[in-house]
Amino acid sequence: VSAIRIDVSSERGPYPVVVGANALAGLRDLLAERGLGTGSVYVSSAPVWRHLSRRLDRGLPAARTPLLIPDGERAKTLATTARIYDGLMKRRCDRSAVVVAVGGGVVGDIAGFAAATFLRGLRVVQVPTTVLAQVDSAIGGKVGVNLPAGKNLVGAFHPPSLVVCDPTVLASLARREFRAGLYEVVKYGMIASRPLFDRVASHLDQIFDREVPLLTDVIADCCRIKADVVGRDEREGGLRRILNFGHTIGHALEAVSDYRRFRHGEAVAYGMLAAARLSVDRGSLTADDEQCLADVIRRLGPLPPVSDLRIREALDVVALDKKVVAGRLNFVLAAGIGQTRTVSDVTPRELSGAMRAIGMKS
């Protein structure tokens, strides 16, 4: 099976994203081709490793002694990073070592951050194993950990040397986790590609069945969009902001529910619905296109409720958001399906109107 290769340009030089069914089986060759084959240290979490190690270890001796970190967002801390440093020390890693992160966005972010900082920087290879990580977090070089005060408050830009996305690994993903990643796929359609949006909308059953050829194409489309955006704006000077479509209100929902109620993508789904409403109110999106988005989101499955979440509290979170620069909130509107327009004059009143429209509590 031939793999799709997407090159991402980066200030440290370009790196490839390889998307292909069973790309994992070719990991050894992919690493060797790029001079990344020796001195590698695999970082993963126990549940991911349980599912994937058998597919990895043939011919990859380092994969027999992975560095396993605790699973889940709660482990995305400096303490876990320190455990990775210890593991790297025990393995006597020098600056030629290569960290291979195998897991979802959490593993990718922490392992990437450890790699960015250990000995002032080891190379990192991202092997994302969730939909979210394959279409989003593994590409672009943002790595980091949470502090008790908030998410992703400590981090770095550390572009990977290689990203390997194998859609067949998604077979073992829990259903909710799988669906949560699909909302980000819908986001890519909304911000950059009507054809991608339509394809997802018209093939939802096959996507739910995780049909590999379709997933491969859809994931590659998303990777192309992310690669294009970060290739032109690696450090988020402007363009990269379009990736935040649906994320202003999405993040606020995650925060007011203490990060317990929603998977990230689910909160983004609500955020996109709210942003779409605001876009309709501003005349940049038609009611028909808003309906198309609402239909896809509804068909993607049930979302946790928002009717008990207070608009006022969510507005307070928005005001503290990293996307507020010098008191101005940059807000990404939909300008049709497949296009965006960023504005910086959205008022609290408009935001609360949009939040009311998705059913939040006044």
Ligand SMILES: NC(=O)c1ccc[n+]([C@@H]2O[C@H](COP(=O)([O-])OP(=O)(O)OC[C@H]3O[C@@H](n4cnc5c(N)ncnc54)[C@H](O)[C@@H]3O)[C@@H](O)[C@H]2O)c1
């Ligand atoms: N760096 C970035 O640009 C960026 C962008 C978006 C999100 N993120 C970060 O990504 C994180 C969320 O990532 P996530 O949604 O992948 O969550 P996650 O990494 O916690 O993975 C979700 C769950 O899926 C399990 N899992 C992973 N792969 C599996 C597989 N193939 N089979 C079975 N189970 C599997 C994991 O064990 C975990 O319990 C957040 O911390 C977020 O901040 C980073």
Ligand SMILES: [Zn+2]
């Ligand atoms: Zn997101």
